[in-house]
Amino acid sequence: DVKVTQSSRYLVKRTGEKVFLECVQDMDHENMFWYRQDPGLGLRLIYFSYDVKMKEKGDIPEGYSVSREKKERFSLILESASTNQTSMYLCASRPPGRRNEQFFGPGTRLTVL
């Protein structure tokens, strides 16, 4: 079975802290994605990666960066967390090709105080 895991289910951080959200997949997928999910706004793409050390900005990259040093791991970094980054963060992976579905992790609910 496909498995995407995220390092934390719930996280509480303070404004200005540097925050790392980790995502690991065990399917040898090239493509990985980070979304944030907010009520009424659905899923919005933050960053994605086609392969190791490759990254592309999504629709809302401001305030975020990413790291992909190994194929199985895709990290989302909040350099200086702000209260408006309080959200649910979802990681997904996908084998190459347009037809293929994405496999999602359980999500990390981040609260920034």
Add this chain to the structure above:
Amino acid sequence: AQSVTQPDIHITVSEGASLELRCNYSYGATPYLFWYVQSPGQGLQLLLKYFSGDTLVQGIKGFEAEFKRSQSSFNLRKPSVHWSDAAEYFCAVGNASGGSYIPTFGRGTSLIVHP
């Protein structure tokens, strides 16, 4: 650019009743279409997908969806809803030819099931 509209933010049905969740997409060519479900506190799980061929697609958990090109729609249906179907449902459209192949998600429809 592709886009997806789910016109209903919330849908309430009684257990055992039929269900239809609406999804309209905007895309110039033949799209790839997906329906995902998100149970409370969980990630998204694929229910079904359409690429080509038979326009009526069967998925998991007794769901089906019908692609109607003339209406730019891909509505999700279930003949008899169970209480465990209460969840958030997302429609997504993927690019079938050229350009970025990142899917675009709708804003979701929250399904409430009354006993």
